[in-house]
Amino acid sequence: MAAEDPSVSGVSGRYATALFELARDERALEAVAADLDKFDALLNESADLRRLVRSPVFSADAQLKALGAVIERAGIAGISANFLKVLTANRRLFAVSDVIRAFRALVARFKGEAAADVTVAEALSDKNLDALKSALKSVTGKVVTLNVKVDPAIIGGLVVKLGSRMIDSSLRTKLNSIKHAMKEAG
Structure with a gap:
């Protein structure tokens, strides 16, 4: 297993x-x-x-x-x-x-659920947690349990890790991408 x-x-x-x-x-x-x-x-x-x-x-x-x-x-x-x-x-x-x-x-696997590690800049409201669970359920087809971690260093947005997939929509990552693009252009 x-x-x-x-x-x-x-x-x-x-x-x-x-x-x-x-x-x-x-x-x-x-x-x-x-x-x-x-x-x-x-x-x-x-x-x-x-x-x-x-x-x-x-x-x-x-x-x-x-x-x-x-x-x-x-x-x-x-x-x-x-x-x-x-x-x-x-x-x-x-x-x-x-x-x-x-x-x-x-x-989670035994119960037919999926677990997602979510990193956010500040605590999410229940409404936002429910919306995130619904969005992840529509993608996976399973009930998703969230392990939420608050990390102000990501500035904004969120990082979601579900199994081997990771979606990083944090503001820190976006700013770093812009910074690298500007270095390469200059």
């Missing part, structure tokens, strides 16, 4: 596939997905947690102890908690963001 999707490959793909198959077999896909979303949100909010996850300086025992406290406080338990502990014990916690992304892709 993992080989069908280029976003689900390598170490993170193998871990995500194992977690997906276990969660599917235990009929716990929704619970595991919710727990991983919680952990992903914690990662995005806490520089200290990101440092713990990514830094090779911490021993597996130190990471495991700190992670245990974090997931307990967050209410993450069962398959998800055990999985995060296995990643840590195997010294693969640094790949947790990629594993979560690959797991989401597997769940």
Whole structure:
């Protein structure tokens, strides 16, 4: 299953596939997905947690102890908690963001959905999110789940990555194109 999707490959793909198959077999896909979303949100909010996850300086025992406290406080338990502990014990916690992304892709494919990574300069209104979902559904023929990231550096517009396709209509990219065209003309 993992080989069908280029976003689900390598170490993170193998871990995500194992977690997906276990969660599917235990009929716990929704619970595991919710727990991983919680952990992903914690990662995005806490520089200290990101440092713990990514830094090779911490021993597996130190990471495991700190992670245990974090997931307990967050209410993450069962398959998800055990999985995060296995990643840590195997010294693969640094790949947790990629594993979560690959797991989401597997769940989306299982449900007949598609997942799109969308980068915007500022948060979109619900009306604009719905319009974007509708536009992507008309292109893919599937229900599209959006993973929205706000990055003011793109100035305006949006960047949409859906599977192996990427549409970059950001103002930053357009300005860079103009800049290069002017350099070549001059």
